[in-house]
Amino acid sequence: MNKKTIYALIAILIVFGIYGYEFFLNEEEALDIVETGKEVKNNTNEYFLPTSTTNQVIHHEGYSLSYSEPHEQAEWVAYELKKAHLSKSHFKRPYFEIDKAIKTGAAHWRNYKNSGYDRGHLCPAGDRRYSQMAHDETFLTSNISPQKHQFNSGIWNRLEQKVRYWASKYNGVFVVTGGVLKGQMRTIGDDAVSVPDQFYKVLIDNNSGKTKMIGFLIPHKESDAPLYEFVVSVDTIETLTGIDFFPQLEDTLEAKLEASKSYKGWSFNRK
DNA sequence: CTGTATGTC
DNA sequence: GACATACAG
Numbered sequence: 375m376n377k378k379t380i381y382a383l384i385a386i387l388i389v390f391g392i393y394g395y396e397f398f399l400n401e402e403e404a405l406d407i408v409e410t411g412k413e414v415k416n417n418t419n420e421y422f423l424p425t426s427t428t429n430q431v432i433h434h435e436g437y438s439l440s441y442s443e444p445h446e447q448a449e450w451v452a453y454e455l456k457k458a459h460l461s462k463s464h465f466k467r468p469y470f471e472i473d474k475a476i477k478t479g480a481a482h483w484r485n486y487k488n489s490g491y492d493r494g495h496l497c498p499a500g501d502r503r504y505s506q507m508a509h510d511e512t513f514l515t516s517n518i519s520p521q522k523h524q525f526n527s528g529i530w531n532r533l534e535q536k537v538r539y540w541a542s543k544y545n546g547v548f549v550v551t552g553g554v555l556k557g558q559m560r561t562i563g564d565d566a567v568s569v570p571d572q573f574y575k576v577l578i579d580n581n582s583g584k585t586k587m588i589g590f591l592i593p594h595k596e597s598d599a600p601l602y603e604f605v606v607s608v609d610t611i612e613t614l615t616g617i618d619f620f621p622q623l624e625d626t627l628e629a630k631l632e633a634s635k636s637y638k639g640w641s642f643n644r645k
Numbered sequence: 646c647t648g649t650a651t652g653t654c
Numbered sequence: 655g656a657c658a659t660a661c662a663g
Contacts, residue, residue, distance in 0.1 A: 467648090469656075492648055500646060527647040527663050535646070647663080654656090 422548045422578065424450050425618040432475045432516065436508035437497040439516055440617075441473075445555045445568035446481040447519045450617060451496035456546040460538060461503040465510070473516035480516045485563025494521030496551050498534045519553045520562055520569045524596035533575060533590060533601055536642075543641060544582040551575040554591075554614055570594055574611045576619050578631075579639075586639045587620075587631040602642050608632035 423431070426440035428449055437453035470483035470493060486493045496517050502508040511517075521530065541547050553570025560569050575590045589608040590601070608619055609632045620628055 488650095495647085498647085521647095523648065523663070531647050531663095649662080650660085651658105652660105653658085 422454070422550075422580075422620060422622065423452055424550055425621055426450075427616045430476070430478065432473070434475070434511050434514070436502045436511050437517070439496075441476050441478070441480065441516055442555055443478040445553075445559075446485070446565050447555070447567060448496055448516055448552055449555055449615065450550050450552040451517055452548070452550045453497050453501070454546060454548045455501050455537065455541040457542055459501065459504045459546075460542055463503050465503065465506050467499075468510045468513050470513050470515055470518065473514040476516050480514070481518075481563070481565045481567050483515055483518075485565050485567045486518070486520060487563075489520065489562040490522075491520035491562060491569065492523050492526045493518045494526045494530070497549075500534065501538065501549075519573070520567055521573075522594060522596070525594055528596040529592060529599075529601070529604075530573065533592070536601060537575070537577065540577065540579070540640065544579045546579075546581045548578045548580065549575065550577075550619055552615075553594075556614065572614075574615070576608055576611060577640075578620060584639075585623075585627065585631065587634070588637050588640050589635075600642070602637055605635060605637045607635040610635070 423438060424440070426449070428440055428442045430441045430443070432439050432441060437451055439448040439451045441447075442449045472482055473480040483493060493515075495512055496519055497512050499509055499512045502512050537547065537549060552574060553568075554572040554574060555568060555570060557571070559571060561567055562569060571594050573592050573594060576587070577589075578585065578587045587608055589606050589611050590604045591606045591611060591614070592604045612618060612632065619632070623631070
């Protein structure tokens, strides 16, 4: 064996040694994440992902979604809003883009043009202001549902702000949200994007001690009523949508939390 | 914060 | 279509 061969062998050993060590670290990290469900990366938020009734789940960096082709929008969008995600940084509003990850083809923003409806974010831009990329990613048409402006800027906006308040107060929450895609709905645009008659939001707090859950079901119209009047059990939303929201939770705990329409532990007092 | 509309290239 | 600017709840 000449010197050159020996050096080459040593180099190979070093490379594989480092690779093996990193692989080991990643395994440890992944295991920890699965157990805690606290991370927001793709391989981590699966812990809290709902089931898909459409069989088309897409993972983006800042959120995941299940796309309904017949309704040309997501049946659910899921993401974790950590306390650390709350940011005051301002990014310029980009233009909506077709989500190329949707294999069946996502709706074009043109469907919403002059439709009389807002391009209502499901994962709000205001929840993804921790980076330019995460922010801009919310402007994919797979994350948009037709919403009346009075609803979007009204009670829905107030609920989104409340979620940010809870994320701050409870050290982060996991959020699942979407329109109820059911029954006869009117459509807009050439792609026939369905206009939901109700929107839902389901939250779980798994970070501030005892795990707690809350569900909201809000008719697609502006309302001055306080938010707690729209609290329903998660079971109610599951029956309505056919979605199983937290299949990874331990069954007894899941059944108990999802049956409850109590909002005890969720503060409605401020903001 | 949540959004739309319009004019210019 | 991309971009800047103005405006509304």
